[in-house]
Amino acid sequence: QTLEQAIQPIENLDKTLFQRVDVTANEKIQKDVILSNIVSASLPSIELNIQSAVSQDKSFFDRGIDQVGVRNTDFFGPHLITSPQAIEIASVGELFSGVAKSAVEKLAISKENINQQLSSRTPISGLRCPFSNVPDCTAAATSRYRTIDGSCNNLNNKLWGRSFTPFERMLPALYDNGIDEPRQTSLFGGPLPLARKISSQFHQPSLIGHLMPDLSHMTMEFGQFLSHDIQRNALSTGYAGSSLTCCGSTGPISRPNCFAIEIPTDDPYYSQFNRTCLNFVRALPTPKLDCSLGQRQQLNQNTHYIDGSQIYGSDEQTSNSLRTFTGGKLQTGADPTIPNLLPKDTANAANCILPASNANVKCFLAGDVRVNQHPALISLHTIFMREHNRIAAGLEALNNGWSDQIIYDEARKIVGAMLQHITYKEYLPEILGDAIMNTYGLKPLTSGYFNGYKSSVNPAIKNEFSAAAFRFGHSMVHDSLKYNNGEQYFKDVFLNPSTLYDTSGGVNSITKGLTESNSQKVDERLSSQITRHLFERQPGFGGDLVAINIQRGRDHGIPFYQLIKTVCNVSGNVHEPSVWTALNGLYQSPFDIDLYSAGVSEKPISASKIGPTFACIIAKQFEALKKGDRYYYENSGDQAFTLEQLVEIRKTTLSRIVCRNTGITSIPTKAFIKNISATNPTMSCSGVSAIDYNKWKCGWSDWGPWTPCVNFIQFRLRTCRQQKPCAADVCTGDAFEVQMCGSVSDVDLPRIKAEIQSFRSILDTQHKLVGVVDLHTAQSALQNIASQHALQNVDVSLSAA
Numbered sequence: 001q002t003l004e005q006a007i008q009p010i011e012n013l014d015k016t017l018f019q020r021v022d023v024t025a026n027e028k029i030q031k032d033v034i035l036s037n038i039v040s041a042s043l044p045s046i047e048l049n050i051q052s053a054v055s056q057d058k059s060f061f062d063r064g065i066d067q068v069g070v071r072n073t074d075f076f077g078p079h080l081i082t083s084p085q086a087i088e089i090a091s092v093g094e095l096f097s098g099v100a101k102s103a104v105e106k107l108a109i110s111k112e113n114i115n116q117q118l119s120s121r122t123p124i125s126g127l128r129c130p131f132s133n134v135p136d137c138t139a140a141a142t143s144r145y146r147t148i149d150g151s152c153n154n155l156n157n158k159l160w161g162r163s164f165t166p167f168e169r170m171l172p173a174l175y176d177n178g179i180d181e182p183r184q185t186s187l188f189g190g191p192l193p194l195a196r197k198i199s200s201q202f203h204q205p206s207l208i209g210h211l212m213p214d215l216s217h218m219t220m221e222f223g224q225f226l227s228h229d230i231q232r233n234a235l236s237t238g239y240a241g242s243s244l245t246c247c248g249s250t251g252p253i254s255r256p257n258c259f260a261i262e263i264p265t266d267d268p269y270y271s272q273f274n275r276t277c278l279n280f281v282r283a284l285p286t287p288k289l290d291c292s293l294g295q296r297q298q299l300n301q302n303t304h305y306i307d308g309s310q311i312y313g314s315d316e317q318t319s320n321s322l323r324t325f326t327g328g329k330l331q332t333g334a335d336p337t338i339p340n341l342l343p344k345d346t347a348n349a350a351n352c353i354l355p356a357s358n359a360n361v362k363c364f365l366a367g368d369v370r371v372n373q374h375p376a377l378i379s380l381h382t383i384f385m386r387e388h389n390r391i392a393a394g395l396e397a398l399n400n401g402w403s404d405q406i407i408y409d410e411a412r413k414i415v416g417a418m419l420q421h422i423t424y425k426e427y428l429p430e431i432l433g434d435a436i437m438n439t440y441g442l443k444p445l446t447s448g449y450f451n452g453y454k455s456s457v458n459p460a461i462k463n464e465f466s467a468a469a470f471r472f473g474h475s476m477v478h479d480s481l482k483y484n485n486g487e488q489y490f491k492d493v494f495l496n497p498s499t500l501y502d503t504s505g506g507v508n509s510i511t512k513g514l515t516e517s518n519s520q521k522v523d524e525r526l527s528s529q530i531t532r533h534l535f536e537r538q539p540g541f542g543g544d545l546v547a548i549n550i551q552r553g554r555d556h557g558i559p560f561y562q563l564i565k566t567v568c569n570v571s572g573n574v575h576e577p578s579v580w581t582a583l584n585g586l587y588q589s590p591f592d593i594d595l596y597s598a599g600v601s602e603k604p605i606s607a608s609k610i611g612p613t614f615a616c617i618i619a620k621q622f623e624a625l626k627k628g629d630r631y632y633y634e635n636s637g638d639q640a641f642t643l644e645q646l647v648e649i650r651k652t653t654l655s656r657i658v659c660r661n662t663g664i665t666s667i668p669t670k671a672f673i674k675n676i677s678a679t680n681p682t683m684s685c686s687g688v689s690a691i692d693y694n695k696w697k698c699g700w701s702d703w704g705p706w707t708p709c710v711n712f713i714q715f716r717l718r719t720c721r722q723q724k725p726c727a728a729d730v731c732t733g734d735a736f737e738v739q740m741c742g743s744v745s746d747v748d749l750p751r752i753k754a755e756i757q758s759f760r761s762i763l764d765t766q767h768k769l770v771g772v773v774d775l776h777t778a779q780s781a782l783q784n785i786a787s788q789h790a791l792q793n794v795d796v797s798l799s800a801a
């Protein structure tokens with residue numbers, strides 16, 4: 001089937017699949033009663049099912065099949081670390097799925113109408129809702145600072161964007177049974193092609209010629225760092241903190257929450273190691289935020305907002321564990337040779353690959369547990385931790401009398417704003433291009449406040465974005481990291497912190513290397529370092545990130561590509577014909593094609609690096625993250641930066657942050673652009689100053705210059721900085737000074753003195769009325785006094801410096 005033929009019937013298809021069924025209020029009440037009865041009738045058997053799943057897991061554990069800690073054949077790394085809060089929520093999620101299934105069965109609801117028929121019936125009596133404890137946001141409503149967990153950002157929907165809340169969706173999920181079973185069946189019957197087959201056939205290893213010509217490898221890395229700010233899926237675990245084993249000696253094992261990736265026997269790579277199966281566990285289930293019944297949803301363990309949570313943590317406990325509690329600083333590692341590394345994970349909770357010879361070398365702790373994935377990610381984490389501590393020191397030196405807490409909060413606020421500025425000013429324009437930036441209103445302003453906050457916008461990360469579109473960055477991953485005068489292949493440095501302890505290279509060399517090498521093109525080809533050797537601990541036993549991405553999409557019930565393409569208003573042929581043919585040829589029908597594979601392989605739209613469907617999903621997400629974030633850095637309001645502080649934030653570039661916090665001496669002005677040119681000259685790090693902390697000093701600013709002499713009178717002004725978190729009474733005295741100037745004759749002297757008196761009282765009134773004395777208002781008041789005498793005497797020569 002050609003693409004044209006495939007697209008033609010799509011209009012009809014999506015309408016019938018996801019039609020909205022409206023019911024009257026009476027019908028609702030009736031069905032609510034029926035539903036409550038179903039809940040109470042079916043709960044015991046659902047609980048029994050869950051119990052039996054637990055005892056099954058226990059038996060796997062008792063037999064030593066599921067183990068605590070890693071084995072040489074494990075390749076999920078820190079992504080498998082699941083927080084206790086997530087496991088707690090998931091236990092309720094299992095119940096919700098069970099109830100939804102029995103309701104659908106008993107009410108004979110058709111698969112297509114599940115969400116409409118089951119939703120709007122909240123709360124379901126008999127089911128505890130993990131999201132019913134809504135926090136008290138009284139203090140947060142006027143607070144200058146975000147909460148650590150992201151709650152109380154939206155004051156109408158206090159849990160929007162909080163850590164440990166579900167991913168939202170652009171479209172309802174498409175599960176095999178309508179509710180919770182992974183999408184494995186073609187819409188037209190028969191199985192979907194194996195994820196590993198699609199990966200090995202369609203997503204072949206990138207070639208030398210597949211470099212992105214203009215963008216540096218830093219662009220890839222910042223993308224990952226940003227991704228770790230806004231999303232962390234919660235994956236299933238086994239009994240007593242063990243890992244679920246989903247592969248047996250002959251292939252996938254069938255057990256709850258397992259969804260192993262089958263390897264075809266003729267696999268071009270893994271077959272030589274006789275591997276038949278790649279371990280893969282399902283994402284944990286969660287109820288929806290409103291706890292209405294419906295399809296299985298997935299849980300984001302991080303705050304959805306761009307707020308630096310990968311640096312600070314997404315819950316109080318993590319955030320506290322990373323602080324020193326003096327001077328607002330974050331902890332650093334007490335390493336004797338290299339100062340200012342991240343604090344050490346001495347217990348090796350992240351299961352890193354550590355050298356036996358050097359007990360000093362440890363992995364690191366940060367706000368996001370995936371920090372140790374590879375040295376480039378660790379380096380960015382280190383740089384931003386250092387920037388926080390630099391700012392904390394700068395703020396402390398102002399002697400504003402701020403406590404540790406205030407300095408920490410303010411430095412965290414500034415770092416979060418810097419991250420947003422880099423994201424919207426530097427990163428997204430390179431990925432999306434100018435036209436899309438404009439269409440979605442993503443460009444930051446160059447001055448003034450952005451007044452586009454909308455409390456109706458839910459910032460939550462969309463499942464289509466997380467499970468597919470924003471994984472476009474995996475295609476940018478290069479085979480190696482440039483290091484000193486050589487390179488390090490990813491497979492040799494995954495989960496290995498040794499590079500960071502190298503006194504002759506370390507963070508400096510890795511970071512410089514990122515700016516001096518290219519990203520790979522966003523296309524269907526991906527580095528074999530991640531499609532064969534992901535987190536490899538033993539040759540042949542690495543993972544395949546593309547197969548994982550495809551399988552994850554099916555695990556989450558992400559609808560097929562054509563449907564999302566239609567919702568994004570993308571039409572026509574958006575692939576190279578040969579690419580489409582190769583992909584389509586693997587599937588029974590074009591309506592089965594997985595979003596990840598088809599999205600990443602679209603032809604980039606002009607001036608952008610990605611195709612139209614991923615661009616749509618990504619632009620919409622970043623629009624929501626901007627307009628739906630009360631603490632977006634350019635907003636005015638109670639939490640706002642002052643305009644002069646905003647000027648400082650807007651000077652931020654990633655290169656400047658790198659310069660300030662590494663030993664690098666020169667760097668491209670634009671860290672994301674690889675080649676040096678007139679528009680991207682080399683910048684010397686020695687000229688890079690810190691932000692001007694004086695804009696955070698409480699009390700009087702310095703005096704402005706004396707104004708020109710008008711009618712023998714001149715004045716100068718100063719402003720009081722008593723914005724939060726300054727105390728309200730930090731300024732005593734006047735905001736203005738007035739003096740006589742020029743040579744005043746004895747005749748004029750009494751008059752001028754009187755006029756100075758009245759001018760002072762005008763300024764005084766203005767000060768008391770609006771809190772500041774405005775230069776232009778003051779100047780016209782003075783002109784006014786002068787002109788009353790018709791002897792306007794302007795002596796410009798005396799305008800003092």
Ligand code: HEM
Pocket residue numbers: 076079220221222223224227231232233373374465466467470471472473474476477490530545548549552
């Ligand atoms: C060497 C670099 C990278 C490695 C080794 C890596 C590895 C991984 C792994 C193992 C997962 C979990 C997959 C799953 O279980 O579903 C993942 C998820 C993800 N990655 Fe990457 N990644 C890299 C770079 C990037 C980049 C550059 C981006 C974006 C620009 C990105 C975006 C994502 C997203 C959005 C997810 C889903 C997050 C979630 O599970 O909550 N990654 N990555």
Ligand SMILES: [Ca+2]
Pocket residue numbers: 229230231302303304305306307308309310
């Ligand atoms: Ca966040």
